Amino acid sequence: MPTETRPTHEFARHVGEAMAEARWGDVLDVVAPDVVTHIPAVGDLHGVDALAGFLLETAAKTDDGERFELIDALAGETHAALYFRITATRQGRAPLDNLTVHLARLDGNRIVEIWFHNFDGPAVAAFWA
Numbered sequence: 001m002p003t004e005t006r007p008t009h010e011f012a013r014h015v016g017e018a019m020a021e022a023r024w025g026d027v028l029d030v031v032a033p034d035v036v037t038h039i040p041a042v043g044d045l046h047g048v049d050a051l052a053g054f055l056l057e058t059a060a061k062t063d064d065g066e067r068f069e070l071i072d073a074l075a076g077e078t079h080a081a082l083y084f085r086i087t088a089t090r091q092g093r094a095p096l097d098n099l100t101v102h103l104a105r106l107d108g109n110r111i112v113e114i115w116f117h118n119f120d121g122p123a124v125a126a127f128w129a
Helices: 008-020 024-029 048-061 121-128
Strands: 031-039 043-046 067-075 079-088 096-107 110-118
Touching: 008 024, 008 067, 008 079, 008 096, 024 031, 024 048, 031 048, 043 048, 096 121
Parallel strands: 031 110
Antiparallel strands: 031 043, 067 079, 079 096, 096 110
């Protein structure tokens, strides 16, 4: 995924589509090395390596990975929000069916900070516990 400057909405949609297609290398290519990611019930992750590790860890806990369905991409000048339905299964747990917004603060075409906002935090926490 090229990192030249492009309109924020187009950039957000490309990132969301890459996530929906599990093209995590393309996603991580546009994440700043010193990104801070805020995840409910997990805490703050510092750096792209910590984010990549989190993605690998969560995928490994599921039966066959997470599926991201991009519902919409919203963007302003310095922030973008990706609205997803994320589903997954895990032995011994109720299936995950999570509507979530990933809010990103941007510096050009770099994601420098991310907040995860789950609509049903207790159900998400129970799935990952």
